[in-house]
Amino acid sequence: MTNTPEFQRNGYHLAKGAVGDAPISEWLRAASRRMESAPEGLVSRHGEPYAMRGIVAQCPYIAACIRESILPRLIRPLLGREARLVRSLLLDKTPDNNWGVPWHRDLNIAVKNKGDVPGFNGWREKGEGWYVEPPFELLQKMVTARIHLDDCLADDGPLSVIPGSHEWPSLSWESIVERANDAEASEIHAHRGDALLMRPLLVHSSHRALKPSHRRVLHLEFCAEELPAGLEWCD
Template sequence: MTPDGLSEGGYQLLPGQLDAEQCDYLKTVLSRIPPERAGRRNILESCPEIWPLVEAGNLYAPVRARLGPQARLVRALYFDKTAARNWQVGWHQDLSIAVSEAAELPGFSAWSSKAGVVHVQPPDALLARMLTVRLHLDPADRDNGALWVLPGSHRQGRLAEEGIDAATALGEPVLIAAAAGDVLLMRPLLLHASRKALTAARRRVLHLEYSADELPAPLRWALQIEK
């Protein structure tokens, strides 16, 4: 991608943002967490010792450069795809955020509970300003379930099912082949998908979501960790 690929394409791959020692540290810490079928939610509550690495300059600097100094981490997930613990995800956008409690407000809908945390779909404008950061702890390729993205689809806003079908029929998907230590920046409204792994090679990814917005009262972001 070009330097402005995040705004144009909705994603940007940053090679070598984590070194081998950092990747090994994360894998060691995360190995203590029993995996769920499609990964693990609320991972920073389970592994608070990875906070310093998540906030390290080489990871936080790209976020601050794009969202400003008020950017903060608002949700963290962990995915560990293997041949034995395998899944595929169809084309979709990331539409939900994690909040501390439910409160009926205009523009906030589709309330749900995931792993004991309240989730809601906020207005599109808030999603459009957010940034997702995916830390690759293993190489990701076509055979072990790497992510596919549809460049530019984030500029179409929130898409209904028929809109997703139309966009994927006309667009040219791109495979995000990444090395261990590479970081993918992407907009939540970017259409993305992943296929089942075809090999035994693991594909571990730490998925972090950032926002510079404060939610309208009385809503608060669910991730409120005292470090």
């Protein structure tokens, strides 16, 4: 079960074996085909792709698995029957793109169109859509699922989280880092097919892989809320 006191208190839960090995293999094949045939949405550095935006919308098999399995089993117990996928992103750490990120919260959402809407700030155009920071209250109602397509252990650049930090108030980035450095962090070790469910306001970071090869993660964001004033979710 995902909707447990531990998830509510800590802001995350590792669902082991959420996706079987055969579907994961097909997901990877579908994603590879799409990345090779459709460069739109690819995010690259030094000529090497390390992410693809909107991957689920472009891969019907992955979309069907999420609709038929991930949503009813893992997400709707947390967000209710109206929960839907609102953003998807395929991430990979490779020897050529062995990136890390400092302590932060996920404060931006992806939408199709820009609008002058109170409480939505910091508009930036990326790829096929726009990124914007919505009201804090909306972020509190979202859940992210990180589906691990490869093992992600101590040497693979795993995610570190600050349990309970999703309950911290709205803070500046400097205050977040200061608090995180004084808190006890948990490093999330996951195997292929495990799903890390987390609140986007959970403070988290990721260091560079010590032995980089592939560390592929399907990053999925879910929400049950409609956006105001004609704004539309990307996925």
